[in-house]
Amino acid sequence: MVKTIIVSNRLPVSLRHRNGRFEFKPSAGGLATGLGSIYKSGENIWIGWPGNTVEDPEQRAEIILELHELKMAPVFLTKEDVEQFYEGFSNETLWPAFHYFTQYIVYNPEHWEAYIRVNQMFCEAILKKAAPDDTIWVHDYQLLLLPKMLREALPNATIAFFQHIPFPSYEIIRMIPWRKELLEGVCGSDLIGFHTYDDMRHFLSAVGRITGMSSESGYIQAENRIINVDSFPMGIDYGKFEKQAKSKKTQNIVKNFKTQVGDVKLILTIDRLDYSKGIPQRLHVFYELLKSHKELHGKISMIMVVVPSRDMVQSYKELKEEIDLLVGRINAEYSTLNWIPVHYFYRGFPFEELSAFYSMSDIALVTPLRDGMNLVCKEFVASKTDQTGVLILSEMAGASKELIDAVLVNPNDKQGVVDAIYQALAMKPEEQKSRMVSMQESLKKYDIFQWVKVYLDRLEHVKEKQAELTSRVVDTKIIQEIEEKFKTASNPVLFLDYDGTLTGFKSNPQDAMPDAELKAIIKGLSTKSQVVIISGRDKDTLGQWFKGQSIDMIAEHGVWVKRKSSKEGWELYAEVDDSWKEEIRKIMEYYVLRTPGAFIEEKHHSLVWHYRKVESGLGDLRMRELFSHLKYMARGYNLQVLEGNMVLEIKRPDINKGRAAVTMMKGIEYDFVLAIGDDWTDEDTFKAMPKNAYTIRVGYAYTQANYNIKSYRQVRDLLKKLIE
Numbered sequence: 001m002v003k004t005i006i007v008s009n010r011l012p013v014s015l016r017h018r019n020g021r022f023e024f025k026p027s028a029g030g031l032a033t034g035l036g037s038i039y040k041s042g043e044n045i046w047i048g049w050p051g052n053t054v055e056d057p058e059q060r061a062e063i064i065l066e067l068h069e070l071k072m073a074p075v076f077l078t079k080e081d082v083e084q085f086y087e088g089f090s091n092e093t094l095w096p097a098f099h100y101f102t103q104y105i106v107y108n109p110e111h112w113e114a115y116i117r118v119n120q121m122f123c124e125a126i127l128k129k130a131a132p133d134d135t136i137w138v139h140d141y142q143l144l145l146l147p148k149m150l151r152e153a154l155p156n157a158t159i160a161f162f163q164h165i166p167f168p169s170y171e172i173i174r175m176i177p178w179r180k181e182l183l184e185g186v187c188g189s190d191l192i193g194f195h196t197y198d199d200m201r202h203f204l205s206a207v208g209r210i211t212g213m214s215s216e217s218g219y220i221q222a223e224n225r226i227i228n229v230d231s232f233p234m235g236i237d238y239g240k241f242e243k244q245a246k247s248k249k250t251q252n253i254v255k256n257f258k259t260q261v262g263d264v265k266l267i268l269t270i271d272r273l274d275y276s277k278g279i280p281q282r283l284h285v286f287y288e289l290l291k292s293h294k295e296l297h298g299k300i301s302m303i304m305v306v307v308p309s310r311d312m313v314q315s316y317k318e319l320k321e322e323i324d325l326l327v328g329r330i331n332a333e334y335s336t337l338n339w340i341p342v343h344y345f346y347r348g349f350p351f352e353e354l355s356a357f358y359s360m361s362d363i364a365l366v367t368p369l370r371d372g373m374n375l376v377c378k379e380f381v382a383s384k385t386d387q388t389g390v391l392i393l394s395e396m397a398g399a400s401k402e403l404i405d406a407v408l409v410n411p412n413d414k415q416g417v418v419d420a421i422y423q424a425l426a427m428k429p430e431e432q433k434s435r436m437v438s439m440q441e442s443l444k445k446y447d448i449f450q451w452v453k454v455y456l457d458r459l460e461h462v463k464e465k466q467a468e469l470t471s472r473v474v475d476t477k478i479i480q481e482i483e484e485k486f487k488t489a490s491n492p493v494l495f496l497d498y499d500g501t502l503t504g505f506k507s508n509p510q511d512a513m514p515d516a517e518l519k520a521i522i523k524g525l526s527t528k529s530q531v532v533i534i535s536g537r538d539k540d541t542l543g544q545w546f547k548g549q550s551i552d553m554i555a556e557h558g559v560w561v562k563r564k565s566s567k568e569g570w571e572l573y574a575e576v577d578d579s580w581k582e583e584i585r586k587i588m589e590y591y592v593l594r595t596p597g598a599f600i601e602e603k604h605h606s607l608v609w610h611y612r613k614v615e616s617g618l619g620d621l622r623m624r625e626l627f628s629h630l631k632y633m634a635r636g637y638n639l640q641v642l643e644g645n646m647v648l649e650i651k652r653p654d655i656n657k658g659r660a661a662v663t664m665m666k667g668i669e670y671d672f673v674l675a676i677g678d679d680w681t682d683e684d685t686f687k688a689m690p691k692n693a694y695t696i697r698v699g700y701a702y703t704q705a706n707y708n709i710k711s712y713r714q715v716r717d718l719l720k721k722l723i724e
Ligand code: GDG
Pocket: 028, 029, 030, 164, 165, 234, 270, 271, 272, 305, 307, 347, 348, 349, 350, 351, 354, 371, 372, 373, 374, 375, 376, 377, 379
């Protein structure tokens, strides 16, 4: 049976040493709850690091057995792995880069080596458990290389990746020396998920620029499959927080806590210790609030929970000291005998006490400088079962895209946040309620269970889409069939497009001339069959490149034809009316002037605007602009504007490769027809072919052709077979 393997750096349990023995403490995190129904069922399993080092082989064996009972399998990391892979590359390179803290990025090749090594260890641990068709769902930035490693070992597996932290702009990613390997690593997946649309947009742009793979509508076109990239904002276990807040236990804690803090308005902040969370900035805001609003003294307190995290890393140690100092300063300056401005805790709390904090607070101040999603703000909203309270939320948290009824703030705007707190303190109960109700409705609907479901449904959908495309891929059986039919045919014909089909693309189109191998293939084919090169190229270039070959040629998408039998040379297949060219050329020239690297190619029946050599992104932008400009002009002249591979072409609509191919075949009985092409202009050829023809599109795009083939290299291999 096909099983699902969940993989994350940390298992949903923590291994602790206690009096020479080990014990496991389950994690109460949202992800662990959400995925519980998945990894606990059937043969499924969760693979990851248990969070502690174990050197003794006997103890390791014991742990493996115990975890097996919990449907988990461990990856054991050594102290060195933890230092270099986890604290090093993951938390000192990727974490700061992905959260836009470029000043903290450490570029250490040894850490990078450890990152590769540990990703490989994860891969090996998975391969011990995985069958070829299993589903493997990899989580987060510590394992960016893993999807590709898995793909190489298990080409047919379903591999999904979800990143819990932001994905930054290309400008940041490009700073990391190992950016290409990291992106290619993730692209081993079938589905790549992020919390927000901005993250996915940044990822797609980085993939396009750094790996060269293009994408359309969230689908990356990889060499042999499509990869879907999408946004899946993660939810919480809403019911659990709501139920706990209402429980007797929590309400008793609330009563007790309230007596202790006294009759004050409470502002709650809860974070892991991390510079991305903006904790010192928040303390500066609170200081400013107390300084500028003396009337609030004695009437408002902050509960600040900072959960210890990564405190072995230098920048975190410094952050802890900064927070300690700031809290000390505020309390020293403003405390009275019966009022403490900041109740500060550097530790975690049991769930029922956390719930009490959420439930009793009037304001949650969630102001990270950058956060992938932020679950604390969602948990606060779910816990406010009496629908009072105000959420102040940073625009830099992924959650702000969903919780638009929060009071949204820019965490760098100190006065703005001070004002937001003041606004929250003055907010009427009706307004609090209407904002709260609307946020609660949304969080209830898109909870963690829904998130898992939507993600896995999408994964299934991608696999179906891939299957549709691969069912048409030319395999050895089809190659054999084509070979047999070709070799027994008495009157075969081959229609072969040139660029992208018989040869790769060059940044200068004139450099893509046929090499010796291609010339030999064409020569070989032409002794056994009629060969028609059917291209958008101009007739002079084609004529020169295939001089002396015994073939037919169709140039400029069917304007010109040269028969091998005819002594006349090139014949005009279509009436050329180029009265429109002057005006259109002027427009195109204007776009060339504004776009370094762009140039115009003039053909008899068309004008082509090339942007292959233009800075990536800019070329696309200008092409879209030119497209809409030309579309408007084209109507008046009855012309057609077509988007090709890094080109925009404007031409008469009745001239196309299909029409030329049909004219060429008229009156001749062929018993074998093969047409191969790589772009939209070849779709006209495919459509025009007789029913029994073999039609093949290069690349994995949707097509009218019967089959797809990977690249021009495979086309050459196929053609070589025909002349063997
Ligand atoms: C990463 C991304 C993204 C906190 N204090 C206590 C406690 N917590 C729990 C909260 C919450 C979790 O920790 C913190 O989650 P966040 O989402 O706020 O932040 P990260 O840890 O940075 O998580 C983040 C997340 O992944 C999910 O994709 O949202 O952007 O950085 O669930 O409740 N739990 C208990 N006691 C505490 O004192 N029991």
